[in-house]
Amino acid sequence: MSAHPPSSTATRPAARTPAWGDAGLVSGEAVELDIRVARLGSRVLALLLDVLAQLGFALVLSILVAILFSALPIELVDAALSGAVGTISLVLVLVGYPVLFERFNNGRTPGKAAVGLRVVSADGGPVGLRQSLTRALVGVAVEWPGLVLPLLSWVAGVTVMLTDRRGRRLGDLVAGTLVVHTRTAAVWRPVATAVPPLVAWAYTLDLSRLDDGLALAARQYLARVHQLAEPARTRLARGLWAEVAALTTPPPPLAAPETVYLAAVLGERHRRAMHRMRRGRSVAAALWPELMPVPPAEPIRPAAPEATPAFAARPPVPPAPPAQPGPPILRPAATPAPSTPANPSVVRPATAPAPSTPASPQVVRPATATGERPGA
Numbered sequence: 001m002s003a004h005p006p007s008s009t010a011t012r013p014a015a016r017t018p019a020w021g022d023a024g025l026v027s028g029e030a031v032e033l034d035i036r037v038a039r040l041g042s043r044v045l046a047l048l049l050d051v052l053a054q055l056g057f058a059l060v061l062s063i064l065v066a067i068l069f070s071a072l073p074i075e076l077v078d079a080a081l082s083g084a085v086g087t088i089s090l091v092l093v094l095v096g097y098p099v100l101f102e103r104f105n106n107g108r109t110p111g112k113a114a115v116g117l118r119v120v121s122a123d124g125g126p127v128g129l130r131q132s133l134t135r136a137l138v139g140v141a142v143e144w145p146g147l148v149l150p151l152l153s154w155v156a157g158v159t160v161m162l163t164d165r166r167g168r169r170l171g172d173l174v175a176g177t178l179v180v181h182t183r184t185a186a187v188w189r190p191v192a193t194a195v196p197p198l199v200a201w202a203y204t205l206d207l208s209r210l211d212d213g214l215a216l217a218a219r220q221y222l223a224r225v226h227q228l229a230e231p232a233r234t235r236l237a238r239g240l241w242a243e244v245a246a247l248t249t250p251p252p253p254l255a256a257p258e259t260v261y262l263a264a265v266l267g268e269r270h271r272r273a274m275h276r277m278r279r280g281r282s283v284a285a286a287l288w289p290e291l292m293p294v295p296p297a298e299p300i301r302p303a304a305p306e307a308t309p310a311f312a313a314r315p316p317v318p319p320a321p322p323a324q325p326g327p328p329i330l331r332p333a334a335t336p337a338p339s340t341p342a343n344p345s346v347v348r349p350a351t352a353p354a355p356s357t358p359a360s361p362q363v364v365r366p367a368t369a370t371g372e373r374p375g376a
Contacts, residue, residue: 023166023180025124033124037166038117038179040158047144049111054093061089094145095136102132108182116183122176135171142170192222194264201253202268209247215269218244218262225259237262 023035038046065085069077101109107119107127119127119135140146142153161169166178194202218240225233241258244265245251252261284291 023124023178025180027124034184035124036181036184038181039167040161042115042117042181043161043167043169043179046109046111046115046117049114050098050109051111053110054097057097058089058093061092065089094140095133098136098139099129099132102127103129112179116181117179118182119177119179122178124178127177131175131177134175135177138171138174139169191267191270192219192263193267195256195260197254198252198256198260198264201250202264204250205265205268206249207265207269207272210244210265210269211247214240214243214247215266219266222259222263222266234258 023033023037025033025035027033069082098109102119105113108117112118119132121127121131141148143157144154146153146157157169160173161167164173168178172178221236221240225237228236237258241261244262248265252264
């Protein structure tokens with residue numbers, strides 16, 4: 001029996017699938033690129049934008065053709081010429097539009113550029129003229145608008161895109177191309193800060209020799225430290241801290257991991273940068289107040305009166321003083337409405353109280369005009 005050497009796959013650590021880079025593209029240094037492939041949703045959105053642009057392009061071509069036909073003699077314009085010009089215009093809109101833009105705009109049509117997509121070769125290189133022409137012809141024939149069996153070709157194209165690992169359509173498979181995202185998805189992370197035992201040491205650091213390139217490298221390391229595996233994570237941290245420690249003084253007062261030192265240095269650098277920025281803005285505002293935007297002042301509104309709760313204690317109301325006896329208040333009697341007496345010659349006082357009734361009341365009558373004496 002011969003002993004076989006252990007397989008390389010058994011001793012090799014399992015490959016970690018990147019969170020975003022699913023295009024499978026590798027650089028010349030054998031480093032996998034963090035690039036995402038375009039899936040069905042983003043590609044359909046880019047197609048809709050391109051269709052709108054193609055409709056505008058077709059409208060411009062139709063206007064130019066109409067102007068050209070109006071300038072030609074009538075005997076030259078016939079059905080054959082109209083059909084030929086229409087076919088050429090259709091080819092320019094459906095085939096020439098994507099080929100020209102992908103060839104001279106770095107693999108991006110207006111719709112793809114708006115969404116953030118780009119057509120590249122299957123190996124990550126720039127797309128060529130032959131590849132653009134091939135994918136455009138296949139797309140017009142069996143995908144969009146699908147001149148050959150439209151409904152069946154649409155279903156086949158969508159099925160291929162959903163089942164392919166890199167989201168390629170039929171035109172991409174035939175031409176050897178791939179559509180990728182040009183905008184990477186980034187995760188916002190907080191600024192690195194110093195741990196409490198190192199705050200006083202970070203405040204006394206001399207960072208005048210720490211350049212921007214080394215600080216950027218340390219910041220990128222701290223942003224992606226959770227994606228690195230051992231022992232590469234520790235080796236890279238030690239190398240970065242060795243470079244940073246050679247340019248900063250004084251040395252750290254206590255033993256801690258290199259990642260903690262880098263976070264303290266970057267946090268202090270960020271704090272000083274923010275302080276300089278605020279000081280520069282205050283100086284600029286003092287010298288040129290018209291250049292600094294002033295937030296609009298809010299109108300001063302009177303404060304609303306405080307509502308007294310129902311259960312709040314109210315001060316006792318003092319009792320009213322007792323009424324003092326005094327002379328009666330004389331009020332004039334209301335004047336009664338005049339009534340028509342039965343005998344207009346009888347005169348009675350209006351305000352005089354009524355006399356007591358005698359046994360034989362006497363009625364005083366005024367003298368008449370004839371001189372008669374009034375009798376009893």
